[in-house]
Amino acid sequence: MEALNDLRQDIDALDAQLAALYRRRMDVAARIAAVKREQGLPVLQPEREREIRARLAELAAPALQPGMQAWFGALRAASRDWQESSPAPGASLRCGLLGEHLRHSYSPEIHAMLGAYSYDLFEVPPEGLADFLHGAAWDGLNVTIPYKRAVVPFCAALSPMAKQTGSVNTLVRRADGTLYGANTDADGFRLLLERGGGIAPGEKALVLGSGGASQTVQAVLRAQGAEVVVISRRGPVTYDMIEQHADARLVVNATPVGMYPENGISPLDLRRVPQCRCVLDLVYNPARTALLQQADRLGLRAENGLSMLAEQARCAAELFLQRPIDPARTAAVTDTLQKRMRNLILIGMPGAGKTTVGRLLAQRLGRDFFDADEELERRFGCDIPTFFAREGEAAFRAEETALLAELGRRSGCVIATGGGCVTRPENEPLLRQNAAVIWLQRALDRLPVAGRPVSRRTTPEALYAQRAAAYARFSDGTADNNGTPDETVRQILEAWT
Numbered sequence: 001m002e003a004l005n006d007l008r009q010d011i012d013a014l015d016a017q018l019a020a021l022y023r024r025r026m027d028v029a030a031r032i033a034a035v036k037r038e039q040g041l042p043v044l045q046p047e048r049e050r051e052i053r054a055r056l057a058e059l060a061a062p063a064l065q066p067g068m069q070a071w072f073g074a075l076r077a078a079s080r081d082w083q084e085s086s087p088a089p090g091a092s093l094r095c096g097l098l099g100e101h102l103r104h105s106y107s108p109e110i111h112a113m114l115g116a117y118s119y120d121l122f123e124v125p126p127e128g129l130a131d132f133l134h135g136a137a138w139d140g141l142n143v144t145i146p147y148k149r150a151v152v153p154f155c156a157a158l159s160p161m162a163k164q165t166g167s168v169n170t171l172v173r174r175a176d177g178t179l180y181g182a183n184t185d186a187d188g189f190r191l192l193l194e195r196g197g198g199i200a201p202g203e204k205a206l207v208l209g210s211g212g213a214s215q216t217v218q219a220v221l222r223a224q225g226a227e228v229v230v231i232s233r234r235g236p237v238t239y240d241m242i243e244q245h246a247d248a249r250l251v252v253n254a255t256p257v258g259m260y261p262e263n264g265i266s267p268l269d270l271r272r273v274p275q276c277r278c279v280l281d282l283v284y285n286p287a288r289t290a291l292l293q294q295a296d297r298l299g300l301r302a303e304n305g306l307s308m309l310a311e312q313a314r315c316a317a318e319l320f321l322q323r324p325i326d327p328a329r330t331a332a333v334t335d336t337l338q339k340r341m342r343n344l345i346l347i348g349m350p351g352a353g354k355t356t357v358g359r360l361l362a363q364r365l366g367r368d369f370f371d372a373d374e375e376l377e378r379r380f381g382c383d384i385p386t387f388f389a390r391e392g393e394a395a396f397r398a399e400e401t402a403l404l405a406e407l408g409r410r411s412g413c414v415i416a417t418g419g420g421c422v423t424r425p426e427n428e429p430l431l432r433q434n435a436a437v438i439w440l441q442r443a444l445d446r447l448p449v450a451g452r453p454v455s456r457r458t459t460p461e462a463l464y465a466q467r468a469a470a471y472a473r474f475s476d477g478t479a480d481n482n483g484t485p486d487e488t489v490r491q492i493l494e495a496w497t
C-alpha cells in the first residue's frame with residue numbers, strides 16, 4: 001500500500017504547479033483582454049468556446065470528461081471575469097486638448113480609438129495658461145492654436161523637432177513632474193508626404209502660408225532635402241510671384257483657406273504650377289477642398305490632412321502611454337473618421353427613391369437627414385410644381401444650387417437631392433466636397449411622374465438619355481433600388497459605412 005502522506009505530498013506539489021500555471025494563465029488572459037479591447041472585440045466569443053471544448057474532449061478519457069469539462073469551464077469563467085475587470089493600460093491617465101477657443105474637434109473621437117485614457121477639451125485663456133500647465137488637472141496634452149509656441153518655455157525638455165520648429169503640439173508630465181514637449185505634427189506631415197509619393201532631394205516644394213503649421217511642414221520637407229519656397233501674402237515670396245516657381249513638383253496648403261465654414265475657396269490656381277504632380281492640403285474639413293478638387297481634375301495626386309491628424313494623434317498617444325502603438329492603426333482611424341465625417345448623398349432620376357431610401361438610411365445610421373426638395377418647398381412656401389409654374393425652371397435651379405452649397409458643406413448627414421441637380425455642372429463640386437455621392441437606380445417603368453414637373457413634360461427614357469452621363473460623372477458609385485427600400489439601405493450601409 002502506498003503511504004497516504006506521500007500521495008498527499010504529490011497532490012500538494014501538483015496543486016502548487018497548477019497554481020503557478022493559473023497565475024501564468026491569468027497573465028496571458030489580461031494580455032488577451034488588452035488586444036481584444038484595442039480591436040473592439042468582446043471578451044466572450046462563443047465560437048472560440050466551442051473550439052476549446054472540442055479540443056479538450058481529445059485530451060482525457062471519456063470517464064474523466066464531465067469533470068474535466070466542468071473544471072475548465074470554471075477556469076474559463078474566472079478568466080473572463082478577470083479579462084472584464086483587468087484595467088486597460090493608461091485608463092487612469094487624464095489627457096486632453098489645450099487651446100483657447102476649441103470649436104468642434106475630432107481629437108476626442110480619435111483618442112478614444114487609440115487608448116483607454118480620458119480625453120477632455122481644455123479651453124484656457126492666455127492669462128490662465130501658466131496655472132493650468134503647473135496645475136494637476138492633466139497628465140498628457142495636445143496643444144493647439146494659440147499655444148503651440150507659448151508652451152515651449154514651460155518645457156524642461158523638447159523633442160528635436162519641437163526644438164527645431166519652436167512648436168509643441170504634445171506635452172507630457174514626466175515622473176519627476178517636469179514637462180516634455182514634442183511636435184508630432186511633424187510625424188503626421190511625414191506620413192502625409194509619404195502618402196503623396198514623397199519628394200526627392202533637390203525637388204522644389206511650394207508651401208502656402210507661413211504660420212505655425214507651415215513651420216512644421218517646412219522643417220519636414222527640408223529634412224528630406226527638398227527646396228522649399230514659402231508663399232504668403234506678406235512674405236518675401238507673394239502669390240503674384242508664383243510664376244517664378246512654375247517648376248515646383250509639390251504644393252502644400254498650410255493656410256486655413258478653404259476650411260469649413262469657408263468652403264469652396266482655393267488659395268491657388270494650380271494651372272500656374274504646371275510641373276506639379278501632387279497637392280497636399282492640411283485641411284480635412286471638407287474632405288475635398290476646392291484646391292484638392294482642382295488637383296483631381298488635373299489628374300494630380302491629392303491628399304487631405306486627415307491622415308496627418310490621425311498620425312499626429314497616434315504619436316501623441318504613444319507619448320501619453322509610453323508604449324508603442326501599431327502604425328497601422330493610423331489608417332484604421334483615418335478610415336473610420338472619413339466614413340463618419342462624410343455625407344451620404346443620393347442622386348438619381350426623379351422618382352428613383354432618393355427621398356424614401358435617404359430617410360430610412362438616416363434613421364438606421366442615426367444621422368440628420370435633409371431632402372433638398374422638401375427644404376426648397378419650405379423656403380418657397382409652396383410646392384415645387386407651383387414654384388416652377390410661377391418662377392420658371394431657371395429660378396428653381398438657382399435656388400437649388402444655393403441650397404446645395406449650404407447642405408454640401410455639412411458633415412455626417414444623409415442628403416436626398418432633386419433629380420435635376422446634375423443639370424448644373426457647378427453643383428458637382430458642391431456635392432462632392434465632403435461626401436460619397438451615390439447614384440440610386442430604379443427601372444424607368446417604375447418611376448412615378450406625379451408632382452414632378454420635369455418628368456411630366458418628357459418621358460423617363462428621354463430624361464434618362466439626357467442625364468445618365470451626368471449622374472455617372474457626379475457619383476462615386478451606384479445602388480440598385482429595384483428591391484425593397486430596406487434592401488437598398490443594406491446595400492448602401494455595406495458599401496459606404
Ligand SMILES: Nc1ncnc2c1ncn2[C@@H]1O[C@H](COP(=O)(O)OP(=O)(O)O)[C@@H](O)[C@H]1O
Pocket residue numbers: 348349350351352353354355356357416419448481482483484485488
Ligand atoms: N425600393 C422601392 N420599392 C417600392 N417603392 C419605392 C421604392 N423606392 C421608392 N419607392 C416609391 O417610389 C416613389 C418615389 O420615391 P421617392 O423617394 O419620392 O423618389 P425621389 O425622391 O427619388 O423622387 C414613392 O412612392 C416611393 O414610395
Ligand SMILES: O=C(O)C1=C[C@@H](OP(=O)(O)O)[C@@H](O)[C@H](O)C1
Pocket residue numbers: 348349350351352354355373384417418419420421451452453454455
Ligand atoms: O428631375 C428634376 O429635374 C426634378 C426632380 C424633382 O425631385 P425628385 O428627383 O425627388 O423627384 C424636383 O427637384 C423637381 O421637380 C425637378
Ligand SMILES: [Mg+2]
Pocket residue numbers: 354355356371373416417418
Ligand atoms: Mg425626392
